Amino acid sequence: xxxxTTIILNNxxxxxDIFRMTVKTKSIPQPGQFFMIKGLYGDYLxxxxxxxxxxxxxKLVFLYRVNGHxxxxxxxxxxxxxxxxxxxxxxxxxxESFQGKTAIIGGGIGVAPLLYLVKKLDSKNTDVFLGFKxxxxxxxxxIRTGATVKVATEDGRAGEKGYVTDLIDYSKxxxxxxxxxxxxxxxxxxxxxxxxxxxxxxLEERMxxxxxxxxxxxxKTIHGNKRVCKDGPIFDGRDLII
Amino acid sequence: xxxxxxxxxxxxxxxxxxxxxxTFGFGEEYHEIYDVGLLGGISSKGLTLKEKQGxxxxxxxxxxxxxxxxxGLQNPGVESFIAAEIPKMKKHKNIxxxxxxxxxxxxxxxxxxxxxxSGVDIIELNISCPNxxxxxxxxxxxxEVAYEIVKKTxxxxxxxxMVKLSPNAENMTDMALACEAxxxxxxxxxxxxxxxxxxxxxxxxxxxxxxxxxxxxxxxPIALRMVHQAAKAVKIPICGIGGISSGKDAIEFMMAGAxxxxxxxxxxxxxxxxxxxIEEIQIFLDKEGIRDIxxxxxxx
Numbered sequence: 001x002x003x004x005t006t007i008i009l010n011n012x013x014x015x016x017d018i019f020r021m022t023v024k025t026k027s028i029p030q031p032g033q034f035f036m037i038k039g040l041y042g043d044y045l046x047x048x049x050x051x052x053x054x055x056x057x058x059k060l061v062f063l064y065r066v067n068g069h070x071x072x073x074x075x076x077x078x079x080x081x082x083x084x085x086x087x088x089x090x091x092x093x094x095x096e097s098f099q100g101k102t103a104i105i106g107g108g109i110g111v112a113p114l115l116y117l118v119k120k121l122d123s124k125n126t127d128v129f130l131g132f133k134x135x136x137x138x139x140x141x142x143i144r145t146g147a148t149v150k151v152a153t154e155d156g157r158a159g160e161k162g163y164v165t166d167l168i169d170y171s172k173x174x175x176x177x178x179x180x181x182x183x184x185x186x187x188x189x190x191x192x193x194x195x196x197x198x199x200x201x202x203l204e205e206r207m208x209x210x211x212x213x214x215x216x217x218x219x220k221t222i223h224g225n226k227r228v229c230k231d232g233p234i235f236d237g238r239d240l241i242i
Numbered sequence: 243x244x245x246x247x248x249x250x251x252x253x254x255x256x257x258x259x260x261x262x263x264x265t266f267g268f269g270e271e272y273h274e275i276y277d278v279g280l281l282g283g284i285s286s287k288g289l290t291l292k293e294k295q296g297x298x299x300x301x302x303x304x305x306x307x308x309x310x311x312x313x314g315l316q317n318p319g320v321e322s323f324i325a326a327e328i329p330k331m332k333k334h335k336n337i338x339x340x341x342x343x344x345x346x347x348x349x350x351x352x353x354x355x356x357x358x359x360s361g362v363d364i365i366e367l368n369i370s371c372p373n374x375x376x377x378x379x380x381x382x383x384x385x386e387v388a389y390e391i392v393k394k395t396x397x398x399x400x401x402x403x404m405v406k407l408s409p410n411a412e413n414m415t416d417m418a419l420a421c422e423a424x425x426x427x428x429x430x431x432x433x434x435x436x437x438x439x440x441x442x443x444x445x446x447x448x449x450x451x452x453x454x455x456x457x458x459x460x461x462x463p464i465a466l467r468m469v470h471q472a473a474k475a476v477k478i479p480i481c482g483i484g485g486i487s488s489g490k491d492a493i494e495f496m497m498a499g500a501x502x503x504x505x506x507x508x509x510x511x512x513x514x515x516x517x518x519x520i521e522e523i524q525i526f527l528d529k530e531g532i533r534d535i536x537x538x539x540x541x542x
Contacts, residue, residue, distance in 0.1 A: 001274050003513045036513075045458055046304055046510055070304075086275075086513050206302045208309060208510040211274070213267035215287075215316045216302040225295050225316060230271065 001211070002027060003086045005040070009059065011077055015137040017066045018109065019075050020053070025060045027088050031095060031117035032202060032234045035087030036210035037062070042073040047086060049207045049229065051113035054141070060085075063138060065109040089210050090233045093177070093200065095120050100174025104147075105188055107131040107164060107180025111138050113202050113233075114179055115145075123147040127172075131164025131180065170195045178202070182242060189237035199237035203228050244527035245534045246520070248282075250479055250501050251402040251427055253363055255282035255337060257520050258496065258535065262483055262506030263288050263341035263366065263406075264313065268327040269334060276514045283337030285430075285504060286323065288368050290342075291349045291356075293319035299450035303439050308460030308485075309507050310437055312449045315343055320353045324360040332361055341406070343368040347391060351398050358400040365401045367392065367426075370408030370433035382408035382433075385420035392424035404428040404481060409435050409461070409468055418472035429472055430481035430504065432465045458507040459485040466498055473499020473540055487511065489522020499540040 010022040029035075029052045036047035048070045054061035066075050077083065095117060102125060106114045111130050115138060118128055123146030130139060130151050136158045142149045150167050151159030160167060165187050170176070178188045179202035192199035205217035205228040212230030219228050220241040226232065246257045261269065261278075263285040269278045278284065296316025303310040318326070323340070331338050340362040344350040350367070357365055369381035369388055381391050388405070396403050403425070409432040411417040418429055434455025439448040448454075465484020473480050482500030486492050487508040495503045508515045527535060 003275060038511075043306070044304065045307055045309060045507070084512065206300065208302050208311070208507075209265070209271070209513070210510075211271040211513065213271045213287075214265060214302075214311075214510065215296065215313050216311060218296070218301070218316065 001087060001089065003084065005082055005084050008077055008079055008081045008083055010079060011075070013075070014063070015135045018137050019064055019066065021062045021064065021074065021077075023060050023062070023083055023085065024058060025085060026058070027060075027085070029055050029060065029088035030092035031120055032093035032113055033088040033090045034113070034233060035060070035062075035085045035089060036207070037074070037086075038084045039073060039077050040082045040084060044070050044073055046070070046208055047084065047210065048074070049089070049204075049210055051202070051233070052088065052116050053112045053138075054116050054119070063109070063112040063115075086210055089229060091231065093117050093234055098175045100125070101172055102126050102175045102177065103129060103168060103170075103173040105129045105131075105164060105168065105176065105178040105180070107184040108133065110178075110180030110184075110202070111142075112179075114177065115141055117177065118142060118145045118147050121147070129164050129167050131184065132158070170197055173197055175200070186242055189240065189242070192237060200234055201237050201240065203233050203235060205229075244524065244532055246524055246527065248501055248536060250481070251364060251404075253337060253402075255502060257282045257523070258502045259492065259516055259520055260285055260339065260481065260502050260504045261509065261516065262504035263368070264311075265506040265509050268323075269331055269336060272509070272513065273334060276517055277334070278336065279334040280517055280520065281336060282502065283339055283363070284331060285339040285341050285366055286327070287317050288315045288341045288343045289317050289320050289323050289353065290315055290344060291320055291353045293317065293322065297451060300448055303448050303454065305439065305456065306460060308456050308458040309510070310439060310449070310454040310456050311434070312451050312454035314451075320356045324356060328361045337364070338362045339364045339366050339404070341366040341368050347394060350391065350395050354395055354398045362401060364428075365399055365403050366430055367395055367403055367405045368433070370406050370410070382417070383411055385412065385416040388417060389420040389424045392421050392426050396425035402427040404430050406433055407431040407472070408433045409464060414468045414471045415475045418475045422476040422478050426478060428479045428481060429476065430483055431472060432461070432468050432484045435461055435464070457485065459487055461485045462487075462491060466494055469495055469500050470498040470542065487515070489519050489526055492519055492523055493526055493538065496535070496539050497542045499542070501539055
């Protein structure tokens with residue numbers, strides 16, 4: 001883990017409120033980890049936690065949604081701007097321990113931390129399910145990994161019309177990985193527990209320190225409060241109280 | 243090179259920079275980023291006699307140049323702190339300040355009895371946490387209430403007692419004088435300001451407890467004024483806290499009368515800001531031709 005000041009190689013809009021930023025880094029992240037990022041200028045105080053979307057040879061990609069003031073400031077940063085990166089942070093996915101066929105289920109901006117994971121997995125053993133409200137993004141990047149990709153949109157403009165959770169035949173999988181809206185993850189975790197399938201969820205929470213010190217981002221688990229930044233962001237679905 | 247070490251309650255701090263309670267855990271997490279042995283000292287996460295899980299709901303909310311928090315003193319309890327955390331903190335050779343909160347006088351006294359036999363260097367008595375329902379800040383608003391609790395805790399304590407004051411005190415000068423009269427060895431100030439935010443879309447307060455504590459650069463000028471008031475009133479040493487984010491900020495607090503300063507929210511802005519702050523202080527003194535940092539304490 002390090003705090004480095006680096007530069008933005010590219011920062012461009014890919015859909016409504018969705019941006020893709022590429023930065024240089026000396027760090028080597030694992031899938032599922034995140035960085036606390038902050039421009040050197042701008043009228044906001046705290047870095048924001050953003051997951052690793054992709055990484056290759058010193059180039060780190062973030063896929064982020066403009067959700068508030070901080071991410072709005074990110075979206076306005078130009079190529080060559082300096083940016084502060086603290087990371088890589090969090091536990092990440094222990095993907096080498098995944099067994100059997102794996103379903104990767106992302107909803108909305110929750111697809112962001114899943115691409116780099118899918119790249120690390122055996123594409124023949126991996127099915128990807130991506131759900132969006134209307135406009136889709138990052139889908140082509142998932143298809144390029146060679147994994148089977150299925151898409152659902154609520155308004156039917158791409159893939160199946162409806163919810164991504166309706167596309168999944170859980171009986172085919174040993175492991176399920178999910179990241180997305182809480183209601184979607186809840187439904188998936190419940191289905192997996194009923195069917196005795198391993199399920200891992202990547203959580204999101206407001207953070208201040210990002211390293212486990214401030215206790216601002218805790219989530220309730222059967223083992224007490226756990227820090228999303230340090231004990232997570234990846235949790236065993238069976239441990240979560242959501 | 244100018245000397246930046248200071249004496250505080252007979253303890254030598256290699257520099258005046260202390261990590262503020264609640265922003266630095268027990269130091270372990272930040273040690274993964276830089277050697278926390280560089281710090282003058284570490285004030286522990288606010289401890290209570292028994293373990294606490296803290297508050298439900300949103301715990302953090304950013305405001306213009308500030309941060310509101312409502313953690314609710316989530317901590318492992320005094321005994322677990324002594325057994326598990328002190329040995330790790332000792333390894334980094336940090337001066338250890340145990341920040342102790344409580345809901346009742348009995349809680350404080352029992353916590354102090356346990357800490358008396360531990361390796362902590364100073365007890366920071368937290369009578370100013372705004373995020374616990376009973377006690378906490380309630381002890382830190384009226385000078386006569388603070389006097390009683392400081393007097394009794396001081397009698398029980400074998401460690402130097404530093405009382406952490408709330409900016410929500412009715413009158414800072416009276417509060418500082420009352421704590422000094424009750425036997426406090428030192429004062430630290432300020433804790434967070436009681437504050438509020440509303441989620442206009444949900445038509446509800448952001449925090450389950452409605453009010454929360456505001457910290458960060460937004461409160462620095464208020465904190466500086468209060469440190470100055472307290473320093474003018476009392477003879478006991480002061481540890482200044484409140485939005486300090488640079489070496490220059492730290493120097494301001496020392497000129498206003500603080501012997502030590504604590505760095506809190508700034509640790510979140512830049513995880514390795516403390517080494518920067520220590521370096522900035524050194525550079526300032528050397529450039530200004532000041533040979534010893536003690537020369538600037540309380541000059542305003």
